[in-house]
Amino acid sequence: MPADTVREDIRNFLTSRRARLTPQEAGLPDFGGRRQVSGLRRSEVAQLAAISVEYYTRLERGNVGSVSEEVLGSLAVALQLDDVERAHLAALVRAANAPHRAPDRDGGISHGRDSLQQILDAMTGAAAFVRNAHLDVLATNQLARALYADALDTTEQPPNLARFVFRDPRARRFYRDWERIAHDAVGSLRTEAGRTPSNTHLADLVDELATDSDEFAMRWDAHDVEYYRSGQQRFHHASVGDLDLDYDALEVPADPGLTIVTYTLSPAAPHAPAFLRLQQEGPAPA
CATH class of the missing domain: 3.30.450.180 (Beta-Lactamase)
Structure with missing residues (x-):
């Protein structure tokens, strides 16, 4: 999969995860008024993950070079990811940082022993x-x-x-x-x-x-x-x-x-x- 495709997958995954959370579900105050986005804003995810808005925006665009496990863990908590979603995000980050690496395994084995x-x-x-x-x-x-x-x-x-x-x-x-x-x-x-x-x-x-x-x-x-x-x-x-x-x-x-x-x-x-x-x-x- 080309690196650009992996970065797009990261963007779509993070965007979809924050879109499904309301401020109330994330434990944030709701000040009323009309919201311009579905779910959480980028600034709210950044606040929950204790990172800057600029840094989170870079991550959501798929620019995940050198991102630490601690930051990924904070994002997972902020976006309320389950174990499968955490593993999926980690796999996408690995792929984005090593786009030319051969896959670890081929899940399409065509016959069994x-x-x-x-x-x-x-x-x-x-x-x-x-x-x-x-x-x-x-x-x-x-x-x-x-x-x-x-x-x-x-x-x-x-x-x-x-x-x-x-x-x-x-x-x-x-x-x-x-x-x-x-x-x-x-x-x-x-x-x-x-x-x-x-x-x-x-x-x-x-x-x-x-x-x-x-x-x-x-x-x-x-x-x-x-x-x-x-x-x-x-x-x-x-x-x-x-x-x-x-x-x-x-x-x-x-x-x-x-x-x-x-x-x-x-x-x-x-x-x-x-x-x-x-x-x-x-x-x-x-």
Whole structure:
């Protein structure tokens, strides 16, 4: 990614973060009257971060050479960044200060090791798949193939979950929280773009989705970042109906960029009978 593009990403990220905060949320007095900007002014961010307005303005323009960790930490507190946003800002600053450095890793690994498939196959009570940081699904177990049958039903290989979310109408039926899933998918790709700014494969995927989907383009321009860890995901499966499943995303240390995603359910959970039926039915025949 060219240095100018990274600086623009820094500008857009910082601008979007201050635009979402009101003075009241930031703990600043509100003196009333009409404000000329959405969210905080630059001067207010500078005040909260204990730096000069001139210095903050330079940072927001992407001029981050020699910026200290202390200043970045103060900005993070002032803008109320969460852990993922802090890491994203730090990654952008590193990229801006070393524009010709090769990416630390390629999150677009195109295949997984045989042993990962063996691990998936051993998880008989969980739906599990391996994905890369581009949201390509590289390996699945039997229950994941049954759960994600619609997403895997594509001529594009490997199947990509972001393409499914934004280009396949079945996704809006499958994900009962489609809006949240769409937000998280874009945020995950945006996070990876900050970590690997020279990743041309990811840039091509983003360009494709932004061209094909106004929904994707709108969310990409919001500069929100997300990281899958754990939680609950709400599905509607064509065969067994509604499923509220617990998910965990487990990074693979031996293969940076790969993640094992698992879906499980307590036997006492309301949707446990439906999940059991899905296990018994298995994936539809090809």
